[in-house]
Amino acid sequence: MRILVLILAVLPGLAMADDKRVVFYAPPALVESGLIKHIAPRFSLKTQVRVEIADDPAVADLVLGSDGRALFSGLGQTWHMDLRSDGKGAQRFADWLTSDVGRRTVQSFAPDGEALFTEPQMQERIVAKVEMTGDAIAGQGVSWAKCGRCHVTERGKDSFGIGSTPSFFVMRTFEDWQSRFAGFYALKPHAAFTQLEGVTDPFPIDRPSPIAPIELTLDDLEAILAYVAVLDPADLGKPLEHQ
Structure with missing residues (x-):
């Protein structure tokens, strides 16, 4: 019974923590560019959700990389968002990254006076035209x-x-x-x-x-x-x- 009481007492705190935090992974190239330090505080200030940077994508609620929804392009590739948790904190971060405010925040990052990131550059699908040579x-x-x-x-x-x-x-x-x-x-x-x-x-x-x-x-x-x-x-x- 004591164990059950303790669990019931802890669960609201866990839910609250899940609402107010997001564990986020970005590859070293993005971290070293300074982008994460640019966007994380601005998101937290707006939403009161704390962003924790993970070293391992396996433990992250949200991952930036090559899988998922395309967010922005820069540093020689298009970066995608893979949302791996249904927690409210993670969902709010995902919604913010895809919002107009989030996109503008990413694209406004210009450490040397030149923006590093743009709207995602989608590769144009080329459909080959097949020419029929028969009669x-x-x-x-x-x-x-x-x-x-x-x-x-x-x-x-x-x-x-x-x-x-x-x-x-x-x-x-x-x-x-x-x-x-x-x-x-x-x-x-x-x-x-x-x-x-x-x-x-x-x-x-x-x-x-x-x-x-x-x-x-x-x-x-x-x-x-x-x-x-x-x-x-x-x-x-x-x-x-x-x-």
Whole structure:
């Protein structure tokens, strides 16, 4: 009973301590720059939350480094915030760092008259444009001749193909449609009956094609890709989930 009373007596103090302190880790480069000494007192003065600097990120409530939300850039990299605690003190510090006041405080740090930190510089994502070199018109004919017995390859020919196989228009909705079509000959079940000239090995004598084989050239494959690229994807109403 005494132990329980002691625990109950200590818990409010622990909660209060958690509300009024945050254990914070920053890499040596940031500490040595003087930034932490610049921002910590200003945050504490505003909020009455004490900032304790940790030497080990494993014991910190909040860590600046390469993981988490991007905060600012400087010293040759973009610095991120990793909030590891749901304590009120840690949350207040995180909120302050991402607020207008916090960002201005970081960016105003200019020990030699020149600001060291700026808004986070996000790396621009470069999307490569893939140029189709095949003949789309020829691809329409190749698709019908080589793939039409299983797939619907053209509008108006919905009565052809096998109902359990998706049409070209449905497959065009897949995010990875290009890689699927480019390598279809190696995917199941196509690998069992498809030969790509100069690429695939002949069927083993003891494992011949179970149906009349499909034989393609690389020009045929490029033509199919060019044809599929100009197709309008099927309107499925919502993204299609596929394996």
